[in-house]
Amino acid sequence: MSSRILPALALLVSIGIFFTYVDPIWSGPIAASKAAIASDDQALAAASRYATQQNELATARSAIDPADLTRLSSFLPDSVDNVRLVLDLNALAARSGLSLSNINVTANTASAESANVSASSVGSADLSLSAIGTYAALKTFLGGVEKSERLLDVKDISVKGSDTGVYTYQVQLRLYWLR
Template structure:
């Protein structure tokens, strides 16, 4: 009997260890790992909030006029009508009007071998149009177009002459905007 109680206590202790403590301990380990993940996510969210606050304070340092200029330089949406009106306004300064306006997608950026989402942060369109004027007026128009706030690349220029010294110019320009 003296040896029976210690053996019985050892068996009961082993049963409690393997039947209750070990599964509970495993659950505690899983919960601690989960807690670490949540704490890590909270730390990252605090860092993101700090970064957001810093960027917001930097954004608020810009004046409304500077923000309007930035929006005109690289808009966050495609505003074809505004672009055409801006270019027509520039051409109007030199007695020219744009005509034969054609808006098309930028096919040079299409990559048929690309799989997955497009990682570019901007998109572009090609705007083709014609103007009529003297060479001097056209050069001044191009200089103003170059100096304008709207980001455009002149892709192609063709011209034809007339007997009166006035030329017909056809232009293709590429314009950009930020993707949402």
């Protein structure tokens, strides 16, 4: 009889040891360690994908001609750069025969169009200026604005008449930059 009780007792003791010692350790710290390892593996895979994508983008950027990158950065700069824009507009106006004054740059926040623009990575601002000159000079100036490397939209032009052929213009432009 003792030959049957001893194996049954050993089985009960082993089941007790399993449920009191092995199972809590296996489902506690070991399971947490496995979950942390799985999370770290996912983060490592994401970092690997990011590094691969970064290398692909760097390769694609290096394939772009530096002159084209320079033109792109002047077309859509990464800051407003009001001073350079005003200097460029003054030089263009001088070549066209216009005299500029009252140049004001204001942030564009009022229109629904700006809400769509601000949701993207492109910012905009409005620029208003006064100009004095002939109609031919204004046409030359606007042609230069149209052909300039800087992205500008002419929003509004108002003209005050004159008997001498020299007019006063109020021009509103919208300029864009990367945020």
